[in-house]
Amino acid sequence: MSADLITFLGEALIGIGRILVGRARLRHSDLMIAIEDCGPNALPIVALISFLVGLILAFVGAIQLEQFGAAIFVANLVGIAMAREMGAMMTAILMSGRTCAPFAANLGTMQVSDEVSALQTLGIPPMEFLVLPRIVALSLMMPLLTVFANIVGMLGGLLIGTLMLDITPIAYYNQTIGAVGINDWAVGLVKAVLFGAVVALVGCWRGMRCQRSAAAVGAAATSAVVLCIVLIILIVAIATVICTTLKI
Numbered sequence: 236m237s238a239d240l241i242t243f244l245g246e247a248l249i250g251i252g253r254i255l256v257g258r259a260r261l262r263h264s265d266l267m268i269a270i271e272d273c274g275p276n277a278l279p280i281v282a283l284i285s286f287l288v289g290l291i292l293a294f295v296g297a298i299q300l301e302q303f304g305a306a307i308f309v310a311n312l313v314g315i316a317m318a319r320e321m322g323a324m325m326t327a328i329l330m331s332g333r334t335c336a337p338f339a340a341n342l343g344t345m346q347v348s349d350e351v352s353a354l355q356t357l358g359i360p361p362m363e364f365l366v367l368p369r370i371v372a373l374s375l376m377m378p379l380l381t382v383f384a385n386i387v388g389m390l391g392g393l394l395i396g397t398l399m400l401d402i403t404p405i406a407y408y409n410q411t412i413g414a415v416g417i418n419d420w421a422v423g424l425v426k427a428v429l430f431g432a433v434v435a436l437v438g439c440w441r442g443m444r445c446q447r448s449a450a451a452v453g454a455a456a457t458s459a460v461v462l463c464i465v466l467i468i469l470i471v472a473i474a475t476v477i478c479t480t481l482k483i
Contacts, residue, residue, distance in 0.1 A: 243440045250360075250367045260363045269372035273334055277380060280333065281326055285317075285384035288325055289391025292316055297399050306400040310410035313392030318419040319478075322385035324471055326377065327430035331463035335438035338369055339459040342442025343452035351443070366443065370435040377431030378424045385423065418483055426474055430467055437463045 253259040296312040342365060345351050351361050389411060396402040441459035445451050477483075 239444060240440060243443070244436065246362045247366065247370060247436060247439075250362045251370070253363065254367060254371070259367060260360060261367050262364075265364075266368040266372060269368045270376060273330070273369075273373045274376035274379065277330065277333060277376075278383065280329060281380050281384050282387050284325055284329055285322065285387040286391040288321055289313055289317060289388030290395055292321070292388070293392035293395035294399070297395060301400065306396075307402060307406065307410055309392060309396050309400060310402070310407045311414035314389055314411040314415040315419055317385045317388040317392075318415050318423050320423070320471065320475075322388055323377075323381045323423045323426040323430060324467060326380050326384045326427065327434060327467045328464055330373065330377070330380075330431075330434050331460050331467065334373060335434045335459050335463045336456040338435065338438030339442040339445070339456045340452055342366075342439060343445030343455045346443070346445045347447050347449070347452060361443065366439040369439055370432065373435040374428060374431040377427045377434075381423055381427035385420075422474070422478060422483060426470065429470055433466050433470070434463050437466065 250259060254261070292313045293309050296309045297306060300306050300308050300312075342351075345365070351365070354361050354364055393404060393407050396407045397404060438459045441455040441462075445455040
């Protein structure tokens with residue numbers, strides 16, 4: 236299994252290299268469709284979950300900080316947490332269920348119906364024609380979705396700060412601007428790019444290596460989501476240790 240994954244990653248890297256030199260055989264229409272699916276179509280669910288996460292962070296923080304007369308620091312808590320960790324992580328987990336599973340199911344179904352074999356017979360590399368548009372689309376859209384999630388989550392914190400703690404919107408905004416720095420945004424965006432690549436690669440890998448049966452398609456989609464979530468949490472843990480060690 237691990238050798239197969241390494242082989243798939245090698246093929247993906249070669250395909251990305253062919254894109255950079257303009258020799259990849261992929262249709263721009265497929266890329267645009269994948270971008271639309273991974274980006275604009277995902278905004279409603281990302282907005283809902285991010286807003287609720289911001290609400291929860293602010294509510295929990297407000298209960299504790301209010302005891303010490305430091306309610307204004309709820310803005311720091313929500314802003315830094317969303318920018319560095321929660322925005323990218325929650326968006327990636329959402330995309331694991333919303334996008335990774337369909338990637339695996341779609342490509343697995345194509346394996347069952349021999350569409351992948353037909354492409355190979357015609358001399359069209361399935362990696363470049365089917366996989367690369369999905370990888371590129373999700374890797375490009377994840378940072379944008381993460382920025383959107385961060386802003387919506389901070390608005391959720393603003394709502395709690397305004398309603399529960401009597402913090403004015405201007406004071407909350409100024410506190411957030413002062414607390415969240417460029418490093419916080421950069422850390423979150425770097426994670427977002429990694430998460431996008433991981434989600435797309437795992438979904439495509441499980442789909443392209445799917446066995447030719449209906450049950451195997453379902454198993455591929457399920458295993459892709461589970462593996463994505465595990466890898467996302469693992470990356471977050473490793474990144475946190477590295478950032479703490481380097482004091483980023």
